């Protein structure tokens with residue numbers, strides 16, 4: 499693993515050293531308008547690193563049959579992975595909870611079912627590209643072959659206040675016990691300035707939102723809040739878009755509901771938390787915190803909320819995105 503990452507770091511050393519560095523967080527550098535970590539820094543999480551994006555831009559060949567699930571970190575990626583995987587594989591693995599304990603989502607993490615394009619395991623072994631892939635790369639920086647191959651893309655987005663709350667908790671969960679936790683004030687400062695891995699939340703959302711308007715048959719834009727409020731219709735919309743619509747029979751026989759239940763926060767967090775204890779699942783419980791809408795009010799100050807609402811209003815003024 500180290501060798502491959504070292505080769506990648508070495509290959510892009512000059513290019514990365516020429517990138518603007520962040521004055522607040524010196525681990526961040528600006529690439530194509532978005533901030534990223536570099537040098538595979540941060541708990542060796544390859545999927546945060548700008549070198550991974552550069553490698554993919556240079557090497558990745560999408561196939562027209564690939565379906566990409568895109569998102570800004572902490573906006574519902576895990577849920578979207580689980581739902582899409584369950585929908586596309588519903589004939590291979592029957593979905594009733596309990597009656598088929600062999601369903602992958604009952605034994606491993608959704609992240610094991612749908613790999614991240616920019617993850618270490620994919621960079622190490624690109625040949626395992628499955629039909630369904632996920633990415634946090636901003637739309638304008640995607641490897642060109644994804645757009646040129648006309649691949650289907652589904653983007654999930656979430657209220658920025660909840661996204662920040664989730665990002666802040668996640669960073670602290672990733673940290674080892676001895677390092678100082680990231681303060682909410684600092685997380686807020688960085689997030690509101692767009693200085694977090696994968697850059698500005700608002701610019702990230704806008705890139706995919708505009709793409710969904712320009713190429714509606716290729717890019718579907720979903721919201722975490724809608725999935726929570728009306729999972730039945732959102733899941734049907736998702737299934738139809740990714741080319742696997744539910745039949746009328748399936749709607750009546752409970753197939754849609756079974757997928758919603760299988761992928762629910764309650765079920766998946768249980769699988770992944772239990773998995774940690776039994777070493778069955780891959781200890782991905784940090785991806786399951788609360789899974790609710792509006793948790794930000796329990797953490798953010800009213801000043802923070804006001805500032806974030808203002809940024810959202812300004813940035814999304816011309817777009818019909820509301821939360």
Ligand code: A3P
Nearest residue numbers: 572573574575576577664762763786787788789
């Ligand atoms: P919270 O931190 O607010 O609880 P991502 O998957 O993009 O990393 O986002 C993680 C967020 O989605 C976390 O939000 C997590 O709890 C929530 N989440 C994970 N799985 C979910 C599910 N099946 N249903 C609803 N929310 C889920």
